[in-house]
Amino acid sequence: MATPIETKLKDSAAAAGLALVLSIPFIGLHTISTDQGLVVESRWSWVAWAVGLVFIGRLLLGFARDALAARAASRPKKQAKPVAAGEPTLAARLTRAFMAVALLFAVTLPFMPYSDRYIIDLGTTVLIYILLALGLNVTVGLAGLLDLGFVAFYAIGAYSFALLSKFFGLDFWVCLPLSGLIAALFGALLSLPILRLRGDYLAIVTLGFGEITRIVILNWQSLTGGPNGVSGIPRPGLFGLSFDRRPPEGMGSFHELTGIDFSGEHRLMFLYLIVLALVCLVAWVINRLRALPVGRAWEALREDEIACRSLGINPTASKVSAYAIGGMMGGFAGCFFAARQGFVSPESFGFIESALILAIVVLGGMGSQVGVVIAALFIVMLPELGREFADYRMIVFGLAMITIMVWRPGGLLSTRVPTVKLDQKGA
Amino acid sequence: MSLLQLTGVCTNYGPIEALRGVDVTVEQGEIVTLIGANGAGKSTLLMTICGQPKPAAGSIVFDGQSIVDLPPHETAKLGIAQVPEGRRIFPRMTVFENLQLGATLGDPANFDTDIAYCFDLFPILQKRRDQRAGTLSGGEQQMLAISRALMSRPRLLLLDEPSLGLAPLIIRRIFDVINDLNKTRGMTILLVEQNAYHALKLAHRAYVLAQGQVVLQGAGPELLANPEVRAAYLEGGAH
Numbered sequence: 144m145a146t147p148i149e150t151k152l153k154d155s156a157a158a159a160g161l162a163l164v165l166s167i168p169f170i171g172l173h174t175i176s177t178d179q180g181l182v183v184e185s186r187w188s189w190v191a192w193a194v195g196l197v198f199i200g201r202l203l204l205g206f207a208r209d210a211l212a213a214r215a216a217s218r219p220k221k222q223a224k225p226v227a228a229g230e231p232t233l234a235a236r237l238t239r240a241f242m243a244v245a246l247l248f249a250v251t252l253p254f255m256p257y258s259d260r261y262i263i264d265l266g267t268t269v270l271i272y273i274l275l276a277l278g279l280n281v282t283v284g285l286a287g288l289l290d291l292g293f294v295a296f297y298a299i300g301a302y303s304f305a306l307l308s309k310f311f312g313l314d315f316w317v318c319l320p321l322s323g324l325i326a327a328l329f330g331a332l333l334s335l336p337i338l339r340l341r342g343d344y345l346a347i348v349t350l351g352f353g354e355i356t357r358i359v360i361l362n363w364q365s366l367t368g369g370p371n372g373v374s375g376i377p378r379p380g381l382f383g384l385s386f387d388r389r390p391p392e393g394m395g396s397f398h399e400l401t402g403i404d405f406s407g408e409h410r411l412m413f414l415y416l417i418v419l420a421l422v423c424l425v426a427w428v429i430n431r432l433r434a435l436p437v438g439r440a441w442e443a444l445r446e447d448e449i450a451c452r453s454l455g456i457n458p459t460a461s462k463v464s465a466y467a468i469g470g471m472m473g474g475f476a477g478c479f480f481a482a483r484q485g486f487v488s489p490e491s492f493g494f495i496e497s498a499l500i501l502a503i504v505v506l507g508g509m510g511s512q513v514g515v516v517i518a519a520l521f522i523v524m525l526p527e528l529g530r531e532f533a534d535y536r537m538i539v540f541g542l543a544m545i546t547i548m549v550w551r552p553g554g555l556l557s558t559r560v561p562t563v564k565l566d567q568k569g570a
Numbered sequence: 571m572s573l574l575q576l577t578g579v580c581t582n583y584g585p586i587e588a589l590r591g592v593d594v595t596v597e598q599g600e601i602v603t604l605i606g607a608n609g610a611g612k613s614t615l616l617m618t619i620c621g622q623p624k625p626a627a628g629s630i631v632f633d634g635q636s637i638v639d640l641p642p643h644e645t646a647k648l649g650i651a652q653v654p655e656g657r658r659i660f661p662r663m664t665v666f667e668n669l670q671l672g673a674t675l676g677d678p679a680n681f682d683t684d685i686a687y688c689f690d691l692f693p694i695l696q697k698r699r700d701q702r703a704g705t706l707s708g709g710e711q712q713m714l715a716i717s718r719a720l721m722s723r724p725r726l727l728l729l730d731e732p733s734l735g736l737a738p739l740i741i742r743r744i745f746d747v748i749n750d751l752n753k754t755r756g757m758t759i760l761l762v763e764q765n766a767y768h769a770l771k772l773a774h775r776a777y778v779l780a781q782g783q784v785v786l787q788g789a790g791p792e793l794l795a796n797p798e799v800r801a802a803y804l805e806g807g808a809h
Binding site for chain 2: 436439440442443446447449450451452453454455456457458559561562563
């Protein structure tokens with residue numbers, strides 16, 4: 144419905160007033176350094192411009208909205224098409240096609256002529272975040288249990304590998320499952336005190352868990368090296384072959400054995416392929432789990448805990464397993480992270496990481512694995528692509544996030560894919 | 571021996587006494603109805619049988635075994651299935667997945683037979699098989715909730731207000747099915763209802779709860795004719 148012009152003017156005036164209040168400190172006052180030190184300078188003409196622009200922009204927006212509404216009203220209403228049961232929807236088919244293309248692209252990426260150090264490195268980062276988000280997706284997306292401290296599992300996985308290799312000389316391939324197991328153990332431990340918590344309280348406790356883990360690592364100097372971190376973490380090898388120019392004692396080297404000229408890039412490609420394989424494995428495992436009783440129980444728990452109990456599902460076991468499995472995936476990611484960096488320090492495991500991983504899960508649409516992949520690409524790549532905007536890139540990032548949440552409030556892929564679908568022949 | 575026997579059950583919510591010494595028995599193959607006003611303790615009684623909340627005093631014996639100390643998922647394993655108040659189906663999962671979850675405790679070998687039985691009972695569910703349960707109408711959701719409970723082949727079915735918020739025609743259909751379950755399958759049913767007329771009509775025996783106590787009990791038709799019951803629960807009621 145068209146709003147009268149007075150309403151529009153009033154609305155625009157309100158927006159302009161808000162712009163005035165905000166633009167005085169942000170735009171109106173400007174510090175410049177002179178010989179006498181910092182001097183505050185005022186730029187009132189800029190403020191006037193900003194206010195004027197907001198007023199006109201808001202007014203135009205009002206008219207545009209009216210025009211859109213009028214067009215929508217004149218169009219005949221579309222009848223909602225009844226979805227034929229059993230038949231894969233267009234969206235489902237598109238998703239499958241997308242995943243196939245994405246997988247092909249991901250596998251071939253490091254061998255493409257256009258890929259360089261930077262692209263492979265970025266790809267590795269994206270895949271680490273996909274791995275983390277897949278793990279968090281189990282707890283948050285499937286079981287519906289909030290976890291604001293997921294980075295703790297990432298840190299535990301990373302430090303497990305770092306310390307096991309430092310003190311016991313174990314290599315990456317031995318530590319990978321061990322890190323996962325240790326993180327899973329911590330996941331189970333975390334889940335015990337929070338079994339009865341919900342909502343805000345759950346958020347606070349999990350947030351605390353993340354911070355406690357980081358602070359313990361930071362302060363336990365004798366074991367973790369505190370803020371100095373742990374360095375000299377061994378690189379993963381391929382069946383005893385090293386990717387270093389001069390392999391360590393007792394190892395062959397990849398470039399000598401295969402006769403390919405040594406290149407530092409091979410190591411990056413190898414790391415990329417490891418994490419890609421890990422992501423595929425984890426995604427496949429979680430997909431399988433979803434169809435098993437344990438995964439089904441997670442989803443039922445998210446939907447309705449009381450109904451779960453009346454059906455004989457033990458909510459305690461479900462919660463513990465959800466945190467443990469989610470934590471295990473985080474542990475894998477952490478172990479890989481340590482191997483890739485060769486160095487870990489508590490700095491890498493701040494709250495912002497937890498928030499970022501959670502943002503990926505929420506943006507992806509809570510529980511959707513494909514959504515997680517797309518959202519991780521988006522969240523990791525966007526700040527990279529926005530580098531040209533320099534200081535403003537985080538603003539662009541925030542703006543993009545808001546746009547998506549307005550456009551798709553339930554996340555990018557918010558429709559849940561059923562775990563079973565029968566053919567309807569018998570029906 | 572009775573299938574279910576409650577003796578002197580008291581349940582408190584903090585300082586509030588929701589049940590004050592309730593004795594209820596359910597025999598094998600019976601339909602037993604609990605009626606009573608809002609806040610009389612009907613739902614609390616069902617929930618106490620399931621194991622949450624725990625009673626402060628009294629004993630609950632199911633098939634000769636005390637179940638007072640068991641949590642809900644353990645009582646479910648013994649064969650007590652609850653259709654909770656407000657249906658509580660899993661809205662984002664499909665009808666079929668809901669039924670699968672209902673069979674969590676059942677023998678996988680029975681799954682196909684049981685699901686065929688449910689679809690036979692409520693053919694609409696078969697049509698909606700791959701539809702998200704949250705998109706079903708209220709009546710269909712109730713049918714799903716009942717079917718889901720039946721999937722575990724329970725020995726005792728607890729129904730908490732199955733007629734809540736449903737159209738009269740649907741209510742009749744639901745009660746027909748309840749009656750049918752009892753007659754053809756010999757299902758033992760404990761039914762909690764506000765809709766006293768329908769509930770009493772099909773009950774073998776009934777209890778009237780008021781303020782956490784059993785104030786009246788007897789055969790279903792007998793209570794239906796009782797002037798006190800008529801005055802308190804049936805007058806002016808649409809049926």
